Amino acid sequence: MKKSITIVCTAALFMLACGGGEEKSTIPEPTSTVNTSNSSSEMHPGQKLIAKSDCIGCHSVExxxxxxxxxDIAAKYAASDIDMLSERIINGSKGVWGTVPMTPHPNITSEESKEMVKYILTLKK
Structure with a gap:
């Protein structure tokens, strides 16, 4: 009985954390100094891809x-670094920004990661 109650409580907490089932949880759009519109049709293609990914768990705009x-990424890199940064998104990296490694994202295509990088580079101050 105690095990059943624990399972039910755990499932309920999981559902609450994930949006409760019926209502879809939305990932907040990244804010930027370039695009302050809330309309997804006006978002940069790379910004749309970032909003659909797990990137916001480790990165934010500012x-x-x-x-x-x-x-900070935009300040450090230039358009000539798009391919290299795209590969880091897909394959992960470590030691570039400290001791915490960047998780690989093998399910992101090269074209998608390049669009993400192009958007990030638009945030250069």
Missing amino acids: NKLIGPSYQ
């Missing part, structure tokens, strides 16, 4: 989280 902010 502030360092687990990984660097997008603005």
Whole structure:
């Protein structure tokens, strides 16, 4: 009986954390100094891809989280680095921004990761 109650409580907490089932949870759109519109049709294609991914768990536009902010990345790199940064998104990396490694994202295509990088580079101050 105690095990059943624990399972039910765990399932209920999981459902609450995931949006409760019926209502779909939405990932908040990243804020940027480039695009302040809330309309997804006006978002940069790379920004749309980032919003659908798990990137916001480690990165934000303006502030360092687990990984660097997008603005810090934009300040460090140029358009000539798109291919290299795209590969880091797909394959992961370590030691570039500290001791915490970047998780690989093998399900993101090269074209998608390049669009993400192009968007991030638009955030250069």
